[in-house]
Amino acid sequence: MFAPFDVPYMQSALFAGLLIAVPCGLLGVWVVLRGLAFFSHAVGVATFPGVVIGLGVPAIGPFAGSLLAAGAFGAAVSSVENDHRVRGGAVTGLALAAAMATGAVLLTTVARVSTPVETVLFGSLLGISDTDIVRCAVVAALTLAALPLLWARLSASTFDRAWAAPAGARPQRTDVLLLTLLGFTVVTALPAVGSLMVSGLLVIPAATARLLCERLATLSVCAVALCAAEVVIGLAAARELDVAPGASIAALGGVGFALAAAVSAARSGWARRTVAA
Amino acid sequence: MGAPDGGRLSPSAQPTGRRVDPPTTLEVERMSVSYGDRPALEGVSFELTGGTFAGVLGPNGAGKTTLLRALLGAIPAIGRVALHGRAAYVPQLTSVSEAFPVDALGVVLMGRYPLLGWRRRPGRSDRRLAGELLAEVGLADRARSPFGSLSGGQRQRVLMARALAQEGDVLLLDEPLTGIDAPSQQTILGVIGAQRAQGRTVVMTTHDLAQAARECDRLLLLNRTLVADGTAEEVLRSEVLGRAYETEVVLLDGRAALIDEGAHHHPPMRPGGLA
Numbered sequence: 041m042f043a044p045f046d047v048p049y050m051q052s053a054l055f056a057g058l059l060i061a062v063p064c065g066l067l068g069v070w071v072v073l074r075g076l077a078f079f080s081h082a083v084g085v086a087t088f089p090g091v092v093i094g095l096g097v098p099a100i101g102p103f104a105g106s107l108l109a110a111g112a113f114g115a116a117v118s119s120v121e122n123d124h125r126v127r128g129g130a131v132t133g134l135a136l137a138a139a140m141a142t143g144a145v146l147l148t149t150v151a152r153v154s155t156p157v158e159t160v161l162f163g164s165l166l167g168i169s170d171t172d173i174v175r176c177a178v179v180a181a182l183t184l185a186a187l188p189l190l191w192a193r194l195s196a197s198t199f200d201r202a203w204a205a206p207a208g209a210r211p212q213r214t215d216v217l218l219l220t221l222l223g224f225t226v227v228t229a230l231p232a233v234g235s236l237m238v239s240g241l242l243v244i245p246a247a248t249a250r251l252l253c254e255r256l257a258t259l260s261v262c263a264v265a266l267c268a269a270e271v272v273i274g275l276a277a278a279r280e281l282d283v284a285p286g287a288s289i290a291a292l293g294g295v296g297f298a299l300a301a302a303v304s305a306a307r308s309g310w311a312r313r314t315v316a317a
Numbered sequence: 318m319g320a321p322d323g324g325r326l327s328p329s330a331q332p333t334g335r336r337v338d339p340p341t342t343l344e345v346e347r348m349s350v351s352y353g354d355r356p357a358l359e360g361v362s363f364e365l366t367g368g369t370f371a372g373v374l375g376p377n378g379a380g381k382t383t384l385l386r387a388l389l390g391a392i393p394a395i396g397r398v399a400l401h402g403r404a405a406y407v408p409q410l411t412s413v414s415e416a417f418p419v420d421a422l423g424v425v426l427m428g429r430y431p432l433l434g435w436r437r438r439p440g441r442s443d444r445r446l447a448g449e450l451l452a453e454v455g456l457a458d459r460a461r462s463p464f465g466s467l468s469g470g471q472r473q474r475v476l477m478a479r480a481l482a483q484e485g486d487v488l489l490l491d492e493p494l495t496g497i498d499a500p501s502q503q504t505i506l507g508v509i510g511a512q513r514a515q516g517r518t519v520v521m522t523t524h525d526l527a528q529a530a531r532e533c534d535r536l537l538l539l540n541r542t543l544v545a546d547g548t549a550e551e552v553l554r555s556e557v558l559g560r561a562y563e564t565e566v567v568l569l570d571g572r573a574a575l576i577d578e579g580a581h582h583h584p585p586m587r588p589g590g591l592a
Contacts, residue, residue, distance in 0.1 A: 202409070206389035206406055
């Protein structure tokens with residue numbers, strides 16, 4: 041079982057993955073409850089040109105490059121998304137396509153990058169440095185420290201924003217803090233899972249947990265546990281099958297979600313039959 | 318209209334056995350609100366005292382919700398708005414995300430956060446109070462039910478209990494009786510009655526003129542401006558309603574038909590010339 045993790049690079053990937061599972065699971069719950077799944081996927085994709093620039097200009101580096109790209113994307117989308125004429129993800133989709141195109145153009149023209157494009161988009165088992173592990177630990181610690189303080193405000197403003205604002209929950213400030221944590225988490229997860237597959241850790245485990253749990257606390261614990269399980273099995277599978285870890289993790293998450301959907305459908309069918317009897 | 322000047326509480330001047338004039342809880346003077354360059358409310362002035370149950374009437378887009386949100390300070394207004402004490406709020410049921418994983422008790426506990434300061438967890442006494450408030454709205458047995466599994470009337474009652482948990486002196490209720498069954502309406506009206514008896518001021522928006530006439534002791538008729546302010550006798554007259562609804566409104570049997578709506582099968586009010 042643990043044979044896949046008998047080499048140092050796999051152990052680094054495992055450490056980083058388990059650490060980033062904590063913020064991914066916890067923040068993923070709010071991503072799902074607030075309908076930010078498409079937005080957070082787009083943040084991941086938006087980092088693509090940032091990573092390319094960072095790889096091409098060593099003074100910037102992929103981490104700072106992707107952080108800048110994620111910040112610019114978030115600011116650009118939130119500045120226009122309140123225009124009701126383009127609600128429902130139109131702006132997010134447009135910016136996503138623009139980011140993808142910019143990244144592709146930069147990759148083949150300006151930046152002389154030796155890193156293969158698959159690594160940027162789907163992650164790599166080999167790319168996890170000690171610095172990446174430290175970053176994962178810092179983001180996990182920040183999330184664990186911030187969420188309990190934000191919990192009541194996040195709950196109230198997600199459940200009923202019209203009530204929460206006059207009640208003093210400061211929903212806008214809460215939004216900014218949540219999106220900032222989300223941005224750091226996405227950027228930190230990139231070396232392992234790549235720009236295209238961030239949703240595999242951020243959205244899929246939380247959405248799966250939502251099918252199985254009715255209470256916020258159990259939902260959060262369940263999301264982190266599913267995220268960690270995806271990391272362990274997904275990394276092992278990536279090595280055994282020689283595929284990119286972002287792809288194996290997301291594929292595994294998809295299977296998990298399908299199973300949970302089947303379980304939840306069977307459960308409600310059983311409940312209906314019990315009521316009818 | 319409303320409280321006479323000098324109607325403030327002065328207990329020493331009251332002879333024994335006489336009711337003390339209730340204190341003014343809400344003062345609004347020449348209040349205006351606009352969304353961008355579109356005016357939503359203009360020059361609205363009124364005063365309410367403790368124990369008053371005011372109904373806010375008017376057509377869609379008249380500014381009823383805007384009035385409540387301006388009173389809460391949730392949207393900027395010019396003019397003077399003085400709300401003495403704490404406000405509690407029940408927004409329209411449609412503002413709630415029903416998929417959010419929280420049970421009925423959890424929703425009521427949210428009402429404690431403004432008092433606790435948003436970083437303290439509700440304690441044992443808060444949980445006990447929330448349980449009592451759920452019992453007051455007739456949902457003691459649904460405390461652990463997910464909010465999304467409750468019926469519309471039950472949800473509205475949970476939101477009412479959340480507002481009671483805020484321990485407000487002024488309750489602002491946005492269409493709390495709209496689209497819910499009669500028993501839930503009666504429960505909510507009972508809760509409002511109990512709040513009034515404790516000296517709280519209740520402001521409710523509604524589209525049901527007959528119900529407002531029966532239940533409220535003060536009616537505010539809005540259409541961007543305050544068209545009329547007074548008792549049902551003063552406000553629910555066809556020429557007054559016509560000004561607010563910008564169409565001819567004819568009341569069958571005049572106001573009496575409105576007040577006695579429960580006794581007849583006629584609709585209390587019909588548009589057009591059905592006199």
